[in-house]
Amino acid sequence: MIDAPQPRPDEEEGFERPAPPERAPRKTAPIVPAQNIAGRALVVVIAIMTFLSCVTFGAVTLVRDTASVWENQISREATIQIKPTEGLDMEIALATAAGLAAEFDGVKGTRIIDSAATMRLLEPWLGSGFDIGQLPVPRLIIVTINEDSPPDFKDMREAITTAVPSATLDDHRTWVDRLVAMAHTTVTIGIAVLGLMLSATVMTVVFATRGAMAGNGHIIEVLHFVGAEAQFIARQFRTRFLFTGMKGAAAGGVAAIVVFILFSWWSSRNMATPQGDQAAALFGNFAIGSAGYLGVLMMVIIIGALTAATSHATVVAYLSDLEGGQTDGG
Known part of the structure; x- marks a missing residue:
């Protein structure tokens, strides 16, 4: 006598067959690998x-x-340089040139560079402690001008050189x-x-x-x-x-x-x-x-x-x- 086949465990009543494990999604490799x-x-x-x-x-x-x-800077300042000559009173020459420049229309003001400031300008080359009065060092006057209405530099140059022959006016334009x-x-x-x-x-x-x-x-x-x-x-x-x-x-x-x-x-x-x-x-x-x-x-x-x-x-x-x-x- 042949025995009837016994039911498998997963076919018994109330038994649920476990679901197959889910596969992890496959990562797509980039067309252009980073290491290349x-x-x-x-x-x-x-x-x-x-x-x-x-x-x-x-x-x-x-x-x-x-x-x-x-x-x-071209349109803001100009410079008057006075070279020392024999018989020239430098302080009077500086005041005269500064006064003439201040009379021109378009000039805001003038400033004389004093001896102490001149010495500081020369320190990189001559060092400190020298007597500026014993050296033929030119003195400078800074002329502040109106940017919108500059003065006539030609007339100013002629007036200054006539009053002080050793003076020169530099408007800085050339250099x-x-x-x-x-x-x-x-x-x-x-x-x-x-x-x-x-x-x-x-x-x-x-x-x-x-x-x-x-x-x-x-x-x-x-x-x-x-x-x-x-x-x-x-x-x-x-x-x-x-x-x-x-x-x-x-x-x-x-x-x-x-x-x-x-x-x-x-x-x-x-x-x-x-x-x-x-x-x-x-x-x-x-x-x-x-x-x-x-x-x-x-x-x-x-x-x-x-x-x-x-x-x-x-x-x-x-x-x-x-x-x-x-x-x-x-």
């Missing part, structure tokens, strides 16, 4: 180019602002115009150098993008042939390169800001020394101001966006060539 392009080399190159670009931009800003100050022209040339050269640095950054990104595509060429071709749009593939590269570019650009921008802060600190520490005074006379206090720091931030954003846009354009051009080759082959 976001390596240290590319980040360091972008950081170096950003640092040099920001420093160049800061230097251009500093020179441009200094040139603007020089131009404003300041030369300095301003030199500053403008420096700004033009700085802009050209900045353009070259950005071009070098673009070329670096192009080579890096082509290297990334060469390492993932089979994946790109398969995706392209099965119908993936070029914009989708290019977007993957653009996103990855945007992250890489912003990381390198941020590092370079921060390094440039640190350099500017250090220069400004050094300038403030050496303000009372002859070296610091000479540097301040030429370049100010080495502070680029809020506009300069805003320009550094814009430079970081531009380089990051330029990196992403360059990689996008390179991928689109590569896929266009791929489609052209497929059409020619067909």
Whole structure:
């Protein structure tokens, strides 16, 4: 006699069969692996180019602002210089020249540089403790003029030299115009150098993008042939390169800001020394101001966006060539 089959445990009444364990969702690997392009080399190159670009931009800003100050000084002040000659009473000559200059329309005031101030001007070259009365040192008069309605310098020069033959009037236009022209040339050269640095950054990104595509060429071709749009593939590269570019650009921008802060600190520490005074006379206090720091931030954003846009354009051009080759082959 054959026994009837016994029911399985899971078929008994009231027994529920356990559900199979749920599978964890599979993580999709990115088309452009991070380790292929976001390596240290590319980040360091972008950081170096950003640092040099920001420093160049800061230097251009500093020179441009200094040139603007020089131009404003032309319209604010003039100088009367009186050379000591035999039989000349210097104090009377200074008072006479200052009084004549003050009579002209467009002159706000005059100020005679006294002996103590003249000695301080000569200390970087002659040291301290010398007797200025024993040296044939010219004396100066600062003439403050109206910027909107300057005086007639020709008539003023003739009146002063007639009353004091050893006096000369210098409106600073000749040497300041030369300095301003030199500053403008420096700004033009700085802009050209900045353009070259950005071009070098673009070329670096192009080579890096082509290297990334060469390492993932089979994946790109398969995706392209099965119908993936070029914009989708290019977007993957653009996103990855945007992250890489912003990381390198941020590092370079921060390094440039640190350099500017250090220069400004050094300038403030050496303000009372002859070296610091000479540097301040030429370049100010080495502070680029809020506009300069805003320009550094814009430079970081531009380089990051330029990196992403360059990689996008390179991928689109590569896929266009791929489609052209497929059409020619067909």
